[in-house]
Amino acid sequence: MNGYVEAGYVVVLGTLSIYGATLVTRERAARRRVGAATSVAQPGVPTEPQVARGDAPVVNHGGVEDEERGSGP
Amino acid sequence: MPARTVPPDRAAVALRVLGVTALVGVVATVWLGLFVTPPDEFMGNLVRLLYVHPPMAWVAFLAYGVASLASLLYLWPRTRAEHFDRVAGASAEVGVVFTGLTLVSGSIWGRPTWGAWWVWDPLLTTTALLFVLYLGYLALRRVPGEFHVRARRSAIGALIAFIDVPIVYLSVEWWRSLHQAPTVLNPTTHKTYVHGSMAWTLLLGFVSFTLVYIWLMAHRYRLAKLQDREDSEGLEVALAERRAEAVAG
Numbered sequence: 001m002n003g004y005v006e007a008g009y010v011v012v013l014g015t016l017s018i019y020g021a022t023l024v025t026r027e028r029a030a031r032r033r034v035g036a037a038t039s040v041a042q043p044g045v046p047t048e049p050q051v052a053r054g055d056a057p058v059v060n061h062g063g064v065e066d067e068e069r070g071s072g073p
Numbered sequence: 074m075p076a077r078t079v080p081p082d083r084a085a086v087a088l089r090v091l092g093v094t095a096l097v098g099v100v101a102t103v104w105l106g107l108f109v110t111p112p113d114e115f116m117g118n119l120v121r122l123l124y125v126h127p128p129m130a131w132v133a134f135l136a137y138g139v140a141s142l143a144s145l146l147y148l149w150p151r152t153r154a155e156h157f158d159r160v161a162g163a164s165a166e167v168g169v170v171f172t173g174l175t176l177v178s179g180s181i182w183g184r185p186t187w188g189a190w191w192v193w194d195p196l197l198t199t200t201a202l203l204f205v206l207y208l209g210y211l212a213l214r215r216v217p218g219e220f221h222v223r224a225r226r227s228a229i230g231a232l233i234a235f236i237d238v239p240i241v242y243l244s245v246e247w248w249r250s251l252h253q254a255p256t257v258l259n260p261t262t263h264k265t266y267v268h269g270s271m272a273w274t275l276l277l278g279f280v281s282f283t284l285v286y287i288w289l290m291a292h293r294y295r296l297a298k299l300q301d302r303e304d305s306e307g308l309e310v311a312l313a314e315r316r317a318e319a320v321a322g
Contacts, residue, residue: 015170020292
């Protein structure tokens with residue numbers, strides 16, 4: 001077709017994919033750290049950080065994380 | 074007690090649906106843009122960059138508009154809330170990514186069309202300035218300080234940077250430019266210069282990449298919220314550790 005056209009599409013789609021994947025990975029890592037920090041702050045208490053009104057709970061009951069939450073393409 | 078799972082919250086489900094919809098839209102845009110729409114009479118196959126380059130610029134403008142609106146709402150005492158600062162930061166960061174892609178995809182288009190990767194054209198120059206201004210805004214956000222002081226100066230920075238957005242858009246009208254005037258909605262002639270399957274594909278590109286923007290911004294917002302919570306809980310954790318050490322000792 002045209003090398004410039006393919007290059008344009010690859011750059012756009014590749015960059016957006018990498019950025020999106022990075023955001024999702026960082027979000028999951030931050031969610032794990034917040035869960036771990038809460039369990040350190042409250043030893044013996046099941047890991048369940050407080051949730052602001054209208055926000056998603058960040059860790060499931062019993063310390064089981066929902067790995068799939070908020071993921072997308 | 075056995076661990077039990079909690080169903081994903083509505084926001085997470087909505088975000089996932091949005092992500093899948095955006096992905097389908099982008100795949101359809103790429104398929105239509107590369108394989109279905111016809112080549113242009115003058116530009117040939119290079120016109121296929123039309124389906125990604127203008128949507129990148131549109132989303133960048135949209136992102137900066139949202140960042141500015143959120144900054145205004147933060148600065149206004151009656152609407153001041155931490156989430157407006159996070160929305161501004163998240164939207165501006167995504168906007169910087171889309172501005173970078175606007176510059177790169179435009180450069181790739183410019184090389185075979187103008188014979189140069191870069192020219193100091195008014196539109197290109199003001200867009201590059203926009204990119205640098207919002208990089209500066211993101212750097213300003215990282216300057217340490219008390220939350221509301223940092224948020225206030227960042228909001229002012231976002232509003233100052235936004236001044237360049239209408240200048241970028243109107244630069245092709247104000248100055249002699251190598252870049253063509255707006256194709257979809259020309260502010261001078263009020264005409265549309267793209268029709269048929271090309272117009273529909275371009276429209277789909279605008280919608281799809283706008284959905285991608287919303288999806289990215291939502292994830293960036295959630296990350297910022299978690300990071301803020303991590304920062305505020307850091308002290309609490311340190312105190313708990315000291316207490317545990319004191320008890321053990």
